[in-house]
Amino acid sequence: MTPDGGIRAQGVRRSFGPVHAVADVDLVAAPGRVTALIGPNGSGKTTLLLMLAGLLTPDAGTISIAGADPVTQNYAARSRTGWMPDVFGTWDSLTAREVLTTVAAAYRIDAATGRARAGELLELVHLSEFADQPAHVLSRGQKQRLGLARALVHDPDVLLLDEPASGLDPRSRVDLRVLMRRLAAEGKTVLVSSHVLTELDEMADDAVFISRGRTVATQSVADGDRPREWRLTALDAEALTAWLDENGPAYRRESDSPAVLVELTGDAAAAALLRSAVEAGIDVSSLAPAGGVLEQAYLALEEERR
Amino acid sequence: MSAEVEVVEQAPAPVPGTRGTWSLSWHGLRTVTVLELRQRVRSTRWKTALIVWFLVVGLITMLTTGAFAIISGDGGTDETFGGMVYSIVVGFVLFLGLLVAPTLSSGAINGDRNAGTLATLQVTLLTPAEIVLGKLAAAWIAALAFLVASIPFLVWALVGGGVSWLALLTTVLMLALVLGVVCAIGLGFSAVVSKTSGSAVLTYLTVGGITAVLPILFGLLVPATTTTESVRVWAVEAGYTWEETTAPECEWQTQETQVWHSEHTWWLLAPNPFVVVADAQPLGDPETLGEDENMLAVLQYGVRYARTGDSGPQDWCTGVYMGEGPQPESPVEPVQVTDQLVWPWGLGFDLLLGAAGVIVAVNRLRVPTARLAQGTRVA
Numbered sequence: 049m050t051p052d053g054g055i056r057a058q059g060v061r062r063s064f065g066p067v068h069a070v071a072d073v074d075l076v077a078a079p080g081r082v083t084a085l086i087g088p089n090g091s092g093k094t095t096l097l098l099m100l101a102g103l104l105t106p107d108a109g110t111i112s113i114a115g116a117d118p119v120t121q122n123y124a125a126r127s128r129t130g131w132m133p134d135v136f137g138t139w140d141s142l143t144a145r146e147v148l149t150t151v152a153a154a155y156r157i158d159a160a161t162g163r164a165r166a167g168e169l170l171e172l173v174h175l176s177e178f179a180d181q182p183a184h185v186l187s188r189g190q191k192q193r194l195g196l197a198r199a200l201v202h203d204p205d206v207l208l209l210d211e212p213a214s215g216l217d218p219r220s221r222v223d224l225r226v227l228m229r230r231l232a233a234e235g236k237t238v239l240v241s242s243h244v245l246t247e248l249d250e251m252a253d254d255a256v257f258i259s260r261g262r263t264v265a266t267q268s269v270a271d272g273d274r275p276r277e278w279r280l281t282a283l284d285a286e287a288l289t290a291w292l293d294e295n296g297p298a299y300r301r302e303s304d305s306p307a308v309l310v311e312l313t314g315d316a317a318a319a320a321l322l323r324s325a326v327e328a329g330i331d332v333s334s335l336a337p338a339g340g341v342l343e344q345a346y347l348a349l350e351e352e353r354r
Numbered sequence: 355m356s357a358e359v360e361v362v363e364q365a366p367a368p369v370p371g372t373r374g375t376w377s378l379s380w381h382g383l384r385t386v387t388v389l390e391l392r393q394r395v396r397s398t399r400w401k402t403a404l405i406v407w408f409l410v411v412g413l414i415t416m417l418t419t420g421a422f423a424i425i426s427g428d429g430g431t432d433e434t435f436g437g438m439v440y441s442i443v444v445g446f447v448l449f450l451g452l453l454v455a456p457t458l459s460s461g462a463i464n465g466d467r468n469a470g471t472l473a474t475l476q477v478t479l480l481t482p483a484e485i486v487l488g489k490l491a492a493a494w495i496a497a498l499a500f501l502v503a504s505i506p507f508l509v510w511a512l513v514g515g516g517v518s519w520l521a522l523l524t525t526v527l528m529l530a531l532v533l534g535v536v537c538a539i540g541l542g543f544s545a546v547v548s549k550t551s552g553s554a555v556l557t558y559l560t561v562g563g564i565t566a567v568l569p570i571l572f573g574l575l576v577p578a579t580t581t582t583e584s585v586r587v588w589a590v591e592a593g594y595t596w597e598e599t600t601a602p603e604c605e606w607q608t609q610e611t612q613v614w615h616s617e618h619t620w621w622l623l624a625p626n627p628f629v630v631v632a633d634a635q636p637l638g639d640p641e642t643l644g645e646d647e648n649m650l651a652v653l654q655y656g657v658r659y660a661r662t663g664d665s666g667p668q669d670w671c672t673g674v675y676m677g678e679g680p681q682p683e684s685p686v687e688p689v690q691v692t693d694q695l696v697w698p699w700g701l702g703f704d705l706l707l708g709a710a711g712v713i714v715a716v717n718r719l720r721v722p723t724a725r726l727a728q729g730t731r732v733a
Binding site: 121122124137139 | 469
């Protein structure tokens, strides 16, 4: 990894009076990858993103955005960062197109290029038909998409997206996912905070978990070596549990369902289990990962905290 | 990792020249001003306000003209009505302007902050100075629209005679500057206070301070600036009895009397917007003051008189004798008010206040911000 690219934050801290919103966060997001920022409500995600976006000064720690320090080289950092806030207002009386051309002008893009860029982005987020409608007639999800387009106007190297999926319909969520992957493939650094973990599973390469303002874990989503739970269902639940008691790995019953949960490491282990169960004459009807990788990791962390 | 290779291959984006907090560009300024004006123009409230303004100022002009016609009798006189109508319309426009201007700017920053649109601008390559001055320009242009809507009535008064075109020019210029200052003060408060109502109140208090509180202070300081001195007076001869049928002889005497040194405190009047506007017009002839009934000219004469202050020997003799017979010549020159200007001091002070507002606002919009005001949210 080059020292220049992506986002690096080390020992970042920020408090508001007695509240330690961000107590100690280490974070690395590499170019060409989508990094998920995961944490419960009030864990300091938004404050962290504000610092990364160059709006807030950290009390301590160092940040580097595409090689620029947002504290000392704020202007350079801003020029390479696209930020989409969690709650944002739009200039309600402006049309969607005007919002984007205004932002383009604010990024010192000349008018003709700005207009072309606005058209392109409206197409990208499927708002072309609302291009000349005032922003206040847009629905929440449409505004969210406009906000995403706004963050992309100046073709930033680093994207900071705070809850981009909230309020989006399923179709838009899929579009968002595809777009994230495409931007990452173009070599951009994408940092996404979200609660919708199953979605991040398919979108993110890496995940950073923060809780109470601290980085509690960092992991790669594609990491296959970690044990995770699989859900196993058979036509005859009694036979299944009897077989598992004798031969299989440790399992636990899922409440209110005939399925059992087994912890397996890697897909090969799952295939092996399935084969031996079938060979033993168990009528297995399904075997699938229970929940996403991130969801499981998240819940495991929650567990530890209790 | 493949990502590594990609990054190395990717040409580094050209880093634009760094621009500091106070960097200004025409392009950035225009972007913010256009954005602000677009939003204003599209709100119907604003159009309504402008129409109401036009009607109210028109009504006042009409009523004043009508009243003057009635007062001056049958209406067929050659007397000029311009002076009075002009001064009333100008005074009224300024008064309304001082009421409207704070509303145009005192929500410009905290309003955006509450709506979540301020940070959207801050993360772009606009500098804080561009954001603040762009917003100021937009508020000022809106205020000037009100001024422009009143110009027809000022010209109408001018046609009535008694006021010079030059006076119209200085008046409009001063009105414009004063409104700009009020906008700048409002902008400063809107950057400091989180609630728009709070910044509006503070702006009104500041405007009220320079308009009313300072002149009141000037009045309250009269006892403190009045001293008992020996003054040369041209007085009625000693031993003159008032039963005589001839005019008294006048003679020089030295008497202990109270002298008001308003030349020490005149500057308290200077920042008052009405004084600034009145004093900037060419100084009229004191002889015609009473005839024109131009209250702006009277106000100007008043502040110049205050600035002149103690003018040496006093005439206590001329004109005291009501009987018949020739009046003696007075050796005491009538008081000549100073031709030293009052308005540059007042306007200078007001401009400093406005500049302070701008500086405070720019400093508050610096990113990254180290501290947040109580109850504010950056986003």
